[in-house]
Each structure stands twice: as C-alpha cells, then as structure tokens.
Amino acid sequence: MDNKKLLVLSDTHGNITALKAVLNWAKDRSPPNDTICCAAFLGDGISDLYTAANATGFSCDWKVVGGNNDYGHQVPETAAFDFTGNRFFMCHGHRHSLYGGYHSLVSAAHSIRSNSALFGHSHVPFQKNIDGILLINPGSVGRPRSRIGATFAVVECAEGEQPKPEFWGIDPRGEIRKVKV
Numbered sequence: 001m002d003n004k005k006l007l008v009l010s011d012t013h014g015n016i017t018a019l020k021a022v023l024n025w026a027k028d029r030s031p032p033n034d035t036i037c038c039a040a041f042l043g044d045g046i047s048d049l050y051t052a053a054n055a056t057g058f059s060c061d062w063k064v065v066g067g068n069n070d071y072g073h074q075v076p077e078t079a080a081f082d083f084t085g086n087r088f089f090m091c092h093g094h095r096h097s098l099y100g101g102y103h104s105l106v107s108a109a110h111s112i113r114s115n116s117a118l119f120g121h122s123h124v125p126f127q128k129n130i131d132g133i134l135l136i137n138p139g140s141v142g143r144p145r146s147r148i149g150a151t152f153a154v155v156e157c158a159e160g161e162q163p164k165p166e167f168w169g170i171d172p173r174g175e176i177r178k179v180k181v
Contacts, residue, residue, distance in 0.1 A: 027058045038060055065077055
C-alpha cells in the first residue's frame with residue numbers, strides 16, 4: 001500500500017510570500033508525483049491560507065482550526081480527523097498551557113482516542129511521543145522563534161504504522177530544505 005503524506009502548517013501571521021512558497025512546493029509533490037493529499041492548518045493565519053491557496057492553485061483536503069489571532073473566522077478551535085488509519089487531534093495550542101508542559105494536550109488527544117496531536121502556537125518545531133501520543137508542532141511559517149527559522153512539517157502515514165514527521169525549512173528567498181528538529 002502506498003504511503004500518504006499530510007502537510008502540517010501553522011502560524012503564518014501575514015507572511016503570504018513564505019506560505020505561497022510552501023504551497024507551490026507542496027503542489028509539485030501532490031499526486032501523482034508524490035502523495036501529499038491532505039493538509040492541516042493549525043491557526044494564526046487563516047486569511048493567509050485562503051489567499052495563498054487561491055494564488056498558487058494548491059488544492060487538497062484541508063483540515064483547519066483557528067488560533068488566538070484568527071478573529072472573525074468561523075472555524076473550530078479543535079478538531080479530529082482520521083487519515084490512513086491514524087486519528088489526529090488538532091488545535092492551535094493556546095488553550096492547552098503549552099509553556100507548562102504537554103499534559104493538557106496529551107489528555108485531550110487521549111480523550112478522543114487519538115494517537116497523534118498536531119499543534120502550533122509556540123512557533124517552534126517539535127516532536128515527541130508522550131504517553132502513547134505523538135506530538136507534532138510544525139513551527140511557524142511566518143514568525144519563527146527557533147534557531148532553525150521558518151518551518152513546516154510533512155507527516156508520512158501508512159496504514160497500521162506510527163506517523164513519521166519530517167520538518168522542512170523556508171529560507172528568506174523561499175527555498176525549501178529538509179531540517180533536523
């Protein structure tokens with residue numbers, strides 16, 4: 001069975017240029033060339049997402065939650081979805097006391113029988129398995145707070161296997177490169 005990939009983005013904060021670079025990159029990797037067929041946007045830039053997706057023509061099955069800076073958008077703060085036999089919990093993260101640890105986030109994911117939790121808010125890429133939940137923060141496309149710079153994630157998913165995240169960086173010229181988190 002073919003592996004499918006999930007594009008994970010967060011925290012664009014008005015940087016439509018960087019977001020367009022990511023979506024153009026992803027468009028080149030969508031079926032039949034590669035397998036990016038679903039994307040999760042974790043908030044703080046929903047307006048950017050609609051603008052960039054229309055400008056680039058990138059289309060896929062979008063899963064979207066709002067962040068603490070997405071005023072006036074009628075989207076949920078949390079959501080869950082199934083993808084290749086994996087259940088993903090997603091949120092922006094601002095309601096889960098992330099700076100004090102991940103207990104609230106892990107608990108929310110467990111409560112819906114999820115095996116993975118996608119979140120943003122901190123602007124720092126992160127992955128860790130805690131209590132059977134794979135936590136993935138793609139970092140920030142628009143306002144990074146890590147030494148790596150602007151980042152996003154692509155999660156490889158195969159039926160019956162743990163999702164495998166890869167992190168990608170966006171340099172100031174819009175070039176995309178794989179980065180280690």
